[in-house]
Amino acid sequence: MTRFLLIFCVFICLAPLCHAQLPLLKKGYADSVTQVLQKETNDSIKAKLNFILLYCNLDDSAKADHHLMEGRRYGQKYPLMLAQSYAHEGYLYFNKDISRSEVAYLKVDSILQKDTSKNGYLVRSNAWQNYAVLQQVKDDDATFVDIVLNKAIPLAKLSGDSVLLGSEYTNVALAFTNTEQYDKAEEYFNDAIAILKSASKEHSRLLIAYYRAGENKINLGKYEEAKIILDTMAVLLAPYPETELYAGYYLVEGLYHHKMKQYDSALISYDKGITSAAGVNGKYRIDELELLKTETLIEQKSFAKAKELLSRLSKDESLMETNLNRLKIYGGLAASNAGLNNFQQAHIWLKKHSELNDSLHQTRLKKDINALEVRYKNAESQKEIMALKAKNEQAALSSKNAWLLTTLLATACIFLLVVIIFALLYYRSQKKLAARKLQEIEQQKQLDVAKAMLDGEESERRRLARDLHDGLGGMLAGVKMNLSGTANTTQDEKLFQIIHQLDNSVSELRRIARNMMPESLLNFGLETALKDMCELNFAPGLAIRFQSLGVQPDLPEKTQIIIYRIAQELLANAIKHSGANEIMLQCSQNENIFYLAIEDNGKGFDPKAAGGKGLGWDNIRNRIEFLKGKIEVDSVPGEGTTINIELNVSE
Template identity: 50%
Template sequence: MIRVLNLVALFVVISLCSKAQLPLDQQRYYDSLTTILQHTRSDSIKARAHYALVYYWVPRDTAKARQCLDEARRLSKQYPFLQAISYGHEGYIYYSSDIDRSDASFAVADSLLNSFATKEAYQARANVWINRAAIRQRKDDDRGYIDIVLNRAIPYALKAGDSAIVASQYVGVGLAFMNLEQYDKAEPYFDKAIRIFQSINTQPSRLVAALNRAGENYVYLKKYDEAKKIVATVKTLLAPYPDSELYAVHYMVEGLCYLHDQQYTQAEASFNKGITAARGPNKAYVIQELSFYKVKALLANKKYEPAKQQLLELSSNEEVMELGSSRLEIYEGLATSYAGLGQMKPAYEWMKQARHLSDSLHESDLANDINDLEIKYQRAESQKEIITLKAKNEQAALSAKNSRLYILLLASTTLLLLIVATFALLYYRSNRKLLMQKELNHRQELKDIEQQQRLQFGQAVLQGEEQERRRLARDLHDGLGGMLAGVKINLSGQVEKIAAEQQGELRKTISQLDDSVTELRRIAHNMMPANLLKFGLQTALKDLSESLMTAAVKIDFQAYGIEPSMPEQTQINIYRIVQELLANAMRHAEASNIILQCSQDGDTFLITQEDNGKGFDTSVNGKGIGLSNIRNRVGFLRGMMDITSVINEGTTINIELHVG
């Protein structure tokens, strides 16, 4: 799916010269501004009115917007502050057509506003940085966007005492986290924004914009009941304003809820309404997003021909095709469409392109991960060298100081020689002890740093291993599995076309393909269990225990108080630990009866495994690869492991993990 382009700076950001956002009733807004121009003689008030009209005309007629800006600048010649904010409005005009020129104008505005220390100036600077942050996001830099909003825009808004801007930027930060697919982090920012908008007297359009995006985030979090409540609330708020551009995102969230409920015709209708309602400088991006969702509804409703036409139209858009994820979705959608239409040859070609692109994207991600690990390791090594060199320099400086003091003492008078010599000896011994203690301290610091670096590197390796398992599982399931499925489709289409005596052999081949697909899915499940990601740790451990039981091996799995809210990475590590424990008990201990207990008490997670296997000598056989992997993961979770084993009587393993 194309990324959710967070253009909140143009969608919900306030004017640079007033405290009011472009309201839902835009005609009334325009009429009030023209009335001001007709009945006032003040150049400053007229200039502000023309600046406000810039926001009205940009989505309708950029030439008229430019005329309003020129007239406002003419009227602002005697007012330095109004001259400064004119560059912010100029940046707004160029935002859709030339973002580099737009960013340059916003930079000039911020530079000129730096000489003013009023609440209005802080408000204007907050909006300048909001728009510059939006430009970073258009350049695919979500982290840069979040940094600017949190460290530039919001501090200026707080100085201005403008809660509305702060709330709007909470919406923007939430959208940025949505772009990074960190939907749980986005949720509290949307909640803060909605609470602020509901507590202050502001334009309802801001509250609607925040609710729309919060509803979309609920869909990604699979909180469909909350999303539906949002849809109902927004529908009531927008009812008096049938021409509002905010309907576009409202219909998108409504369509996603219909899509989840498998009401595909209603979902398609909602997405079409959203496309019709899209307006303003963000129109193209919103329509693209809605079009991709519409394709999902068409394919789910088996309307393959309209879906194909929509995908071909999207593929002709160069901006859409710049993103690899968008191209991948288009290729996969075309493969599904052609297959649904019975055109297997183009379906196969599109599927082949999709798999090739998917492999390229995964290889790029893996290369980036490896480069990041290498950079972290090199930085750690450089830091160790700096600390070592610093310690040597300090030691050399102390030695030089002591030598100079010793020479000075030897040059003292003969009368005081004995006293000076005694003093020098005592001083030398004292300093030597001090140097030895410092050297021991430095060695301990280096040892601690080295141990910490090893732990961090081990953590990075474990994370990289899980990412690689996830990638391989996805590649096996989606890549090779998809290819085998395609082969099966092609062979199935040939059954009726060959002689009857040959159909048996072909059907036997198809059956073997089915067995291959089943085995492939089992391997992919072992590498990254789907049950863990879908239903949580307790269900995954129960399924693991049941899958390993045989007529000769009984596994008694007992779970107490396991919380489903643990981070996904923590659950994966616990699953791997249990998986290795069970494998060792069955493979090496040859146990016939295994008791596995998993319990959680707050931030502490306990694992106890007892078996009746042949046992082992922990001082000799306790350093195998399997136990090393377990110890690494226990160390990753800051835990402890205790092993008690008696030859021919069995083994008991107790593990305590910190999962807070």
């Protein structure tokens, strides 16, 4: 009876090892499992025990590899267990050899292609999930999301394992977090936590979901909710004082203290997290914590310590393989050198940061375009296969009719005629249907591309505005403070002139940042933002009036941004080209229809001759088409210009 209970306990521990792969307790297993293994005669159980010992010896590569091979040898006769051995191999080499890990996870899926059992679906889902994470390690977030949504989650649903499904939702949420879509990430985190809270007594996956959700709450500025998550995690972690999952808890705690400007407490939390980090993900977690620690040191103005830590991290080849890490390190080195008045070094690192950032933007754009091209070619290939299949079926039917013709003459002729007529009608109907579907696909593709371009443009505007205002603006303000102190001491008139010029530069920088993403639009809505835009462009000799009627304050933020950008382009064109001294901007709303009009008393132009060419007009038309709207331009040379736009703002 004692032996049975021991095996049962071992198998309970095997579940998180095989699925979550993040057991809360590992110490104390090895000796007990080894004793059971020495007495066991069943190959299946011996294979499972070897897999457990693999995880107990992750710090000893030779022992872990030995138990992997032994487990595979004993499980060779069982397809499910053989597939699990490759899943364990993928995990074992996750940080050591990405290519070998990828091959192992793909082998899992190939072995279990015909397995329709719930356990088979579960193992395949886990393999695809880990394979997707490897793609994310390689900076391919698009492939990561595609695999999780189209491979891992469908298989998790088929397996009926709600714990695994909750973990998959966590992964999708992480992808949105990495692309700074924190609102979308929050929805998936809430779903994941709801599933994991009710589905399992094994808390490793739930703790991971809480830890990443807490980080996302802080990104959203929901600090009180983040504190609630920290308290919940503390209760769940209390029974497991030695688990490496404490690293995630201390990471969120450090972020919370940082946002509360409690920098000393934040540094203590990060150091605790670094001490707690262990296991297969320990290196990644330590890197993440140390990068966050550098940000706190810079905020604390401990520039020398920050520079020393960043310099060490910059020499870590595995850390510097990731573009995002390089961006953070370059930016941190620029800020720390600037804080130490090493402006030449700060300029060098800032230039590297800027070049890498621009390169990443171009690379991601090309990657998105290539992905669209690959999907299009795959769709075309599938159509050719279907057409060939239909042709082969039709040829087989014709052959059969020919054989019947030799035996049943008149009956066969009538039958053949009916078949030909039916086939013709069927072919025509299918052809029309295929053409209609192709047209719908093309229209949807164009809409998706336009949406992606608009989202990308707005995201880049937000990023640039934030970087200009918070990054370069802060640095210029710091330079001004240093110069002011020197000028007050030396009473150097030339320095006061430089400070005045620097003031003008800071004001111009902040004006550009507000123009790229106005705070009034985000904080007070479209109507206030349009009014502010008109007031900001007011100049001597130019009167700009703004009128609005019935504009609903609950328009979706994305729709408000698109309308604002249209008005911004129109107003800029009128100011730049019309030569007018009076401009009127009007907007109104009637249910789901939004009207936008701009009128000036300038020199006018010939719309047919101009043809609406130029990047500004292209941007205006793209945004109008995205909202399924229309535009009317009424202008005559010497008589001013009137432009009326009608937009559909229904969600």
